[in-house]
Amino acid sequence: MKISRTQITPEKFYKNRRKFIKQLGLVSSAFYLAPTLFSTANASSKLTEYKYITTYNNYYEFGTGKNHPVERSQNFITDPWSITIDGEVEKKITLSMDDIKKTFPVEERIYRLRCVEGWSMVIPWLGFPLNKLLKKANPTSKAKFVKFESILDPEQMIGQRYPILDWPYKEGLRIDEAMHPLTIMVTGLYGKELPNQNGSPIRLMVPWKYGFKSAKAIVRISFVEKMPTSSWMKSSPREYGFYSNVNPNVDHPRWSQATERVIGEGIMSPRIPTLMFNGYEEEVSHLYKDMDLRKYY
Numbered sequence: 066m067k068i069s070r071t072q073i074t075p076e077k078f079y080k081n082r083r084k085f086i087k088q089l090g091l092v093s094s095a096f097y098l099a100p101t102l103f104s105t106a107n108a109s110s111k112l113t114e115y116k117y118i119t120t121y122n123n124y125y126e127f128g129t130g131k132n133h134p135v136e137r138s139q140n141f142i143t144d145p146w147s148i149t150i151d152g153e154v155e156k157k158i159t160l161s162m163d164d165i166k167k168t169f170p171v172e173e174r175i176y177r178l179r180c181v182e183g184w185s186m187v188i189p190w191l192g193f194p195l196n197k198l199l200k201k202a203n204p205t206s207k208a209k210f211v212k213f214e215s216i217l218d219p220e221q222m223i224g225q226r227y228p229i230l231d232w233p234y235k236e237g238l239r240i241d242e243a244m245h246p247l248t249i250m251v252t253g254l255y256g257k258e259l260p261n262q263n264g265s266p267i268r269l270m271v272p273w274k275y276g277f278k279s280a281k282a283i284v285r286i287s288f289v290e291k292m293p294t295s296s297w298m299k300s301s302p303r304e305y306g307f308y309s310n311v312n313p314n315v316d317h318p319r320w321s322q323a324t325e326r327v328i329g330e331g332i333m334s335p336r337i338p339t340l341m342f343n344g345y346e347e348e349v350s351h352l353y354k355d356m357d358l359r360k361y362y
C-alpha cells in the first residue's frame with residue numbers, strides 16, 4: 066500500500082486550499098466549527114495529519130485491526146455506486162453517485178470524530194447536508210426514523226465472512242437528527258476523494274455523536290416508523306444505545322468517557338476533556354431537551 070504520493074500535510078494543503086477548491090469545482094466552502102473547538106489554545110484543535118486519518122481506522126468489514134482498513138480496502142470497487150431511498154416514502158428513488166455529485170455541491174466541514182473507544186481526530190471533511198438528499202424522497206407521515214445501511218459484499222470485504230457484526234452495517238437516526246444542518250454525507254477529506262478506508266464513495270458524519278454512528282459505504286437509506294436496531298446495539302445493547310451522543314457524563318460500562326486521546330499528538334501528550342455533544346451543545350441540545358440522557362444513551 067502506497068499512500069505517500071497522495072499525502073498532503075495540513076500546512077501545504079492550507080496554502081493551496083483555494084486552488085484545490087477551484088480544481089474540484091466546489092461551489093462553496095465553509096467552516097462549520099463548534100465555537101468551542103478552536104477556542105481553547107491547546108494542540109487538540111489542530112487538524113489531524115492525513116496519514117493518521119487514513120491509516121488508523123475502524124471499518125470492521127475489512128477486519129477489526131486499526132491497520133486492516135488501509136491494508137485491505139485498496140481494491141474495493143466503489144464505481145458504479147448508487148444509494149436507494151425507500152421505506153415510508155411516496156416513491157422509492159435510486160440515485161447514482163454521478164447524480165449525487167452533480168446535484169449536491171460539497172463544502173468543507175471541519176469536524177472532530179470522537180470514537181467511543183476514547184480517541185479523536187480533527188478532520189476536514191468534504192460533504193453536503195443529508196437533509197438535501199432526504200428531501201429528494203417524500204417521506205410519508207408515518208416516517209419517524211431514518212435507517213442507514215452500508216454495502217453487503219463478503220467477496221470484497223473479508224470481515225463480512227465472519228459474524229463480527231450484524232451485516233450489513235446498520236445505523237439509525239431520528240428524523241430531526243438526520244435533518245439537522247450539521248449532519249452531512251461525506252464524499253471527501255482534505256480536499257480530495259474519500260479514501261476507501263474512510264468509507265468511499267459516501268458515508269455519513271454526525272459530529273455530535275460517537276464515530277460509529279457515521280456509517281461508511283452507504284447504499285440504502287430507509288424512512289421507518291419504528292426505531293431501527295443498529296448493528297452495534299444488536300451486538301452489545303448495554304454498551305451501545307440508539308442515541309450514542311458524545312456525553313462525558315455517561316460512562317461506557319467498561320471505561321470512562323470523560324476524556325479523549327488526540328491521535329497524532331504523541332504518546333506523551335495529555336488526554337483532553339471530552340465536551341458535551343462533542344462541542345455542539347448549543348446547536349443540538351434542544352433535540353434532547355426533555356430526555357434523560359443516562360437512560361437514552
Ligand SMILES: Nc1nc2c(c(=O)[nH]1)N[C@H]1C(S)=C(S)[C@@H](COP(=O)(O)O)O[C@H]1N2
Pocket residue numbers: 118121122123124125126178179180181215234262263264275276277278279280281282
Ligand atoms: N460500515 C462501517 N461504518 C463504520 C464502521 C464500520 O466498522 N463499518 N466503524 C465506525 C466507527 S466505530 C468509527 S470510530 C468510524 C471511523 O471512521 P474513520 O475510520 O474514517 O476515522 O467509522 C464508523 N463507521
Ligand SMILES: [Mo]
Pocket residue numbers: 123179180181182275276277
Ligand atoms: Mo468508533
